Amino acid sequence: MIADQPTLLALDFDGVVCDGMIEYFQTAWRTYCRIWSSSDSVPPDDLAQKFYRTRPVIETGWEMPVLVRELVKGTPEADILHDWQSIAKQTITSENLDPKMLSTQLDGIRDQWISADLPSWLALHRFYPGVIERVKAFLENSLDLYIITTKEERFVRSLLEKEGVNLNRGRIFGKGEKRPKYEILRELLAGVQPTPQIWFVEDRLKTLLKVQQHPDLGDVHLFLADWGYNTQTERDSVSEYPRIQLLSQSQFTQEFSAWRS
Secondary structure (H helix, E strand, C coil), rough: CCCCCCCEECCCCCCCCCCHHHHHHHHHHHHHHHCCCCCCCCCCCCHHHHHHHHHCCCCCCHHHHHHHHHHHHEEEEEEEEHHHHHHHHHHHHHHCCCHHHHHHHHHHHHHHHHHHHHHHHHHHCCCCCCCHHHHHHHHHHHCCCEEEECCCCHHHHHHHHCCCCCCCCCCCEEEHHCCCCHHHHHHHHHHHHCCCCEEECCHHHHHHHHCCCCCHHHHCCEEEECCCCCHHHHHHHHCEEEEEEEEEEEHHHHHHHHHHC
8 A cells, every 4th residue: 555645755857857858869969970970960850759759768878879870770660669679789789889989979979068068958958847846846845855867966956956946965866876776765765764655756667677676675666757758568567567656747746645546
């Protein structure tokens, strides 16, 4: 039986609070152009929309320019959604690519952009409708709120502060942690007395499934944000996992009781 409300709420950032899809595509496109020596500085008209639809298959940053490569080549979206890992592996092998090199190129292009024009980079991020207001309400009600994300803490903090949200130090676990999210949840569970009632909202089903594998985290309630970077197939499969509850954007912006309906 799920508790009426949490004493500690942990949120993913990209795909739950903030939509960084435009930035993902722009950075992936720039990386693609550099690696594959594309002379086109402007992407095809429909490429961004194709990327947005298939982006949920991405698990690691280096895959993003490879996804752009496949879309430019004309690989069907259905094939990408169905068998992305095999497609990415085949491309890496056939084109003699190194994932570490791809990751370095991607991070380098992003870092150069941030260094040269941080405001324009931040401007590519948007907050989901109603979500930032709900975050403010959580804080006004003195709820213990944490952000657990693979984005760098300084960027999360900058984006939130632009919207008038100021989180204390230690409330954002970012890329620099270099730890899986289940380890951070374990730390939060052990670091507060009495033991908190933790609810964790994440948009990646695989992340929630990894949390579910750890018996000591059995009391952490898990929610899949259906407005984030996941596929319809993943959303449909939630019924197979009793501990994971599908959460809609409209539920998120209401009282906690609505989350359980």
